[in-house]
Amino acid sequence: MSADAVFLNACRGLPTARIPVWLMRQAGRYLPAYRELRRSYDLLTMIRTPELAAQVTLQPLAEFTLDAAIIFSDILPPLEGMGLELSFVSGKGPVIGNPIERSYDIDLLAAPPATEVMAPTLEAIRLVKHELKGRGTPLIGFAGAPFTLASYAVEGGGSRSYSRVKSLMYREPSAWKRLMTKLVTVQTDYLLRQVDAGADALQVFDSFVGLALGPDDYERYVAPYNRVLFAALVEREVPVIHYSGGTGAYLETVAASGGDVLSVDWRIALDEARRRVGKQRPIQGNLDPVAMLAPWRELRAHIDMVLAKAGAEPGYIFNLGQGLLPETPLDNVKRMVDYVQRYSPAETHKQPHTRTEEGA
Amino acid sequence: MSADAVFLNACRGLPTARIPVWLMRQAGRYLPAYRELRRSYDLLTMIRTPELAAQVTLQPLAEFTLDAAIIFSDILPPLEGMGLELSFVSGKGPVIGNPIERSYDIDLLAAPPATEVMAPTLEAIRLVKHELKGRGTPLIGFAGAPFTLASYAVEGGGSRSYSRVKSLMYREPSAWKRLMTKLVTVQTDYLLRQVDAGADALQVFDSFVGLALGPDDYERYVAPYNRVLFAALVEREVPVIHYSGGTGAYLETVAASGGDVLSVDWRIALDEARRRVGKQRPIQGNLDPVAMLAPWRELRAHIDMVLAKAGAEPGYIFNLGQGLLPETPLDNVKRMVDYVQRYSPAETHKQPHTRTEEGA
Numbered sequence: 001m002s003a004d005a006v007f008l009n010a011c012r013g014l015p016t017a018r019i020p021v022w023l024m025r026q027a028g029r030y031l032p033a034y035r036e037l038r039r040s041y042d043l044l045t046m047i048r049t050p051e052l053a054a055q056v057t058l059q060p061l062a063e064f065t066l067d068a069a070i071i072f073s074d075i076l077p078p079l080e081g082m083g084l085e086l087s088f089v090s091g092k093g094p095v096i097g098n099p100i101e102r103s104y105d106i107d108l109l110a111a112p113p114a115t116e117v118m119a120p121t122l123e124a125i126r127l128v129k130h131e132l133k134g135r136g137t138p139l140i141g142f143a144g145a146p147f148t149l150a151s152y153a154v155e156g157g158g159s160r161s162y163s164r165v166k167s168l169m170y171r172e173p174s175a176w177k178r179l180m181t182k183l184v185t186v187q188t189d190y191l192l193r194q195v196d197a198g199a200d201a202l203q204v205f206d207s208f209v210g211l212a213l214g215p216d217d218y219e220r221y222v223a224p225y226n227r228v229l230f231a232a233l234v235e236r237e238v239p240v241i242h243y244s245g246g247t248g249a250y251l252e253t254v255a256a257s258g259g260d261v262l263s264v265d266w267r268i269a270l271d272e273a274r275r276r277v278g279k280q281r282p283i284q285g286n287l288d289p290v291a292m293l294a295p296w297r298e299l300r301a302h303i304d305m306v307l308a309k310a311g312a313e314p315g316y317i318f319n320l321g322q323g324l325l326p327e328t329p330l331d332n333v334k335r336m337v338d339y340v341q342r343y344s345p346a347e348t349h350k351q352p353h354t355r356t357e358e359g360a
Numbered sequence: 361m362s363a364d365a366v367f368l369n370a371c372r373g374l375p376t377a378r379i380p381v382w383l384m385r386q387a388g389r390y391l392p393a394y395r396e397l398r399r400s401y402d403l404l405t406m407i408r409t410p411e412l413a414a415q416v417t418l419q420p421l422a423e424f425t426l427d428a429a430i431i432f433s434d435i436l437p438p439l440e441g442m443g444l445e446l447s448f449v450s451g452k453g454p455v456i457g458n459p460i461e462r463s464y465d466i467d468l469l470a471a472p473p474a475t476e477v478m479a480p481t482l483e484a485i486r487l488v489k490h491e492l493k494g495r496g497t498p499l500i501g502f503a504g505a506p507f508t509l510a511s512y513a514v515e516g517g518g519s520r521s522y523s524r525v526k527s528l529m530y531r532e533p534s535a536w537k538r539l540m541t542k543l544v545t546v547q548t549d550y551l552l553r554q555v556d557a558g559a560d561a562l563q564v565f566d567s568f569v570g571l572a573l574g575p576d577d578y579e580r581y582v583a584p585y586n587r588v589l590f591a592a593l594v595e596r597e598v599p600v601i602h603y604s605g606g607t608g609a610y611l612e613t614v615a616a617s618g619g620d621v622l623s624v625d626w627r628i629a630l631d632e633a634r635r636r637v638g639k640q641r642p643i644q645g646n647l648d649p650v651a652m653l654a655p656w657r658e659l660r661a662h663i664d665m666v667l668a669k670a671g672a673e674p675g676y677i678f679n680l681g682q683g684l685l686p687e688t689p690l691d692n693v694k695r696m697v698d699y700v701q702r703y704s705p706a707e708t709h710k711q712p713h714t715r716t717e718e719g720a
Contacts, residue, residue: 163653167650167654170655170658210627214626214627216629216662249628250629269576290521290523290526298531299530302576327523
């Protein structure tokens with residue numbers, strides 16, 4: 001079975017000979033080759049230059065035998081096309097220079113097609129697909145979910161309480177509707193065009209939603225927009241992965257809002273996640289990214305636990321619960337990918353995974 | 361039934377005529393009387409001056425008909441007694457000037473009795489109890505849970521990834537054990553002495569644990585220490601409330617580690633929380649603190665949902681899912697307390713709560 005088939009079949013809930021593995025933020029700061037490039041270019045330049053974005057996308061594939069590539073970009077650049085000023089401030093993360101403060105600001109937001117704004121990323125997808133031809137590694141495109149983007153747009157960056165974005169939501173329901181509708185329009189177009197450019201699968205990142213919202217607010221203020229977004233993606237017939245952070249206590253509600261595969265963080269056990277969304281629903285995750293910083297013995301214990309709780313049912317993709325941290329040792333990534341790929345799902349009845357392996 | 365009986369009986373799972381209500385951070389920055397005092401004194405001075413701490417503790421009782429008072433303090437001052445340098449930086453929150461970096465730093469931590477370090481808070485408890493005599497309002501003492509304190513001590517303040525504290529945990533299990541054991545010693549002594557000083561109930565705050573850890577790490581690295589802490593508190597026979605943030609996907613594991621009452625954040629529905637911990641276990645929560653910033657109509661809808669999902673079983677205490685935000689309008693607090701206290705648990709079969717009330 002080619003790498004291509006392993007990942008895409010797992011996304012469709014089909015049996016696979018082994019468990020596919022890729023890693024959120026697998027292209028990025030923990031790789032020496034990436035850090036070398038970053039000495040010459042800033043982050044947004046790298047995202048906006050198709051050749052650089054393609055190069056960075058391929059870097060982890062040269063280091064590890066990953067079962068999928070993910071295009072190098074960020075969830076925030078589409079906001080620039082809408083009229084928001086984006087910058088990345090060292091040690092602080094992304095900053096929106098002109099965050100949304102009132103209803104009127106939402107009226108001024110544009111909803112331009114991705115071919116105008118996100119052309120470099122679409123071109124990077126074409127370049128990567130060309131490079132991957134014959135190699136069989138599928139390429140994942142991605143975008144932010146409307147709530148997580150709205151959070152950045154209103155808070156002006158990261159937030160602890162999400163009080164600005166939620167206050168807008170509570171105080172001005174019609175403004176909220178306009179904002180979320182515009183975001184759905186922009187993101188749907190962007191995701192569909194990524195498929196047209198060659199993406200074999202999509203991931204939608206709703207990183208903040210479960211940290212910010214309880215289940216009732218999710219159902220009322222977020223789910224209707226996610227449903228429209230995910231429904232529009234069905235026509236392209238590529239698997240769509242729905243990542244959400246902090247939603248362990250209402251994962252079934254998140255699952256009902258769409259996506260073929262549910263991708264979960266490390267705050268929920270995978271067997272519990274499986275139970276909540278139904279055993280037929282493919283699932284992805286959920287190694288704690290901080291465990292990747294641990295000595296191999298401890299990391300392996302975490303991997304074993306994830307594999308054991310994923311169970312033997314088809315439709316499981318190994319991944320982290322959130323992106324790789326910049327300080328992740330390369331050697332841990334290499335050993336982890338190798339370890340998971342040599343593991344057979346049929347072994348999961350042995351809990352924990354005790355098979356001997358070299359160098360353990 | 362006196363206010364005293366309403367709160368304490370609910371903590372013990374006994375039937376009450378109405379639902380008791382108090383609010384995390386009810387003494388603090390949203391109150392004009394508090395802000396007035398803060399013009400003359402900094403936060404740590406207010407905590408360390410028994411007369412000021414007592415005055416601030418009583419301020420919300422003059423404004424609202426709350427069913428319990430909570431002593432004005434913070435979870436971090438006990439760390440000062442252990443040798444860590446604590447300050448509160450405007451706009452940034454608490455900062456530890458000399459965070460724990462290596463195993464050796466843990467050896468240097470002292471574990472002094474609360475009578476030395478926390479004497480002002482113990483004295484403030486005695487002053488408040490004296491003031492409350494005849495009024496019947498119970499007083500809640502509190503302290504931080506070992507993981508949340510360890511997180512501050514190692515990260516040096518708030519954190520996004522908790523990568524330092526978790527790396528210590530993963531890399532140096534024996535150092536972790538020494539750190540958590542010292543914290544349990546200090547906090548147990550502090551909590552017991554709060555009861556000796558007059559506290560009628562205790563709350564243990566584990567605000568970060570569920571944001572940082574998945575269920576297996578919780579069980580392995582946190583639960584053993586929480587069990588020792590909660591077990592030691594049983595002898596004093598006051599109800600103990602166990603607050604944890606972000607643990608909705610494994611609340612039963614948290615519940616098994618101790619506490620009479622489970623206090624949950626807003627990221628889980630109360631009916632789901634009840635199901636997870638068992639209907640006999642008293643529960644507290646879980647209004648979203650950001651909903652307190654909303655117009656009354658929206659706030660009321662949130663309150664109705666919380667009340668409906670709390671159900672009609674005894675053993676429920678209305679509270680927020682996290683502390684009141686500084687920008688919370690006084691009027692919302694007043695209306696909310698009044699609304700909850702006029703609500704009868706027997707009405708919960710009407711979902712949502714549609715009883716007419718003045719000024720709605």
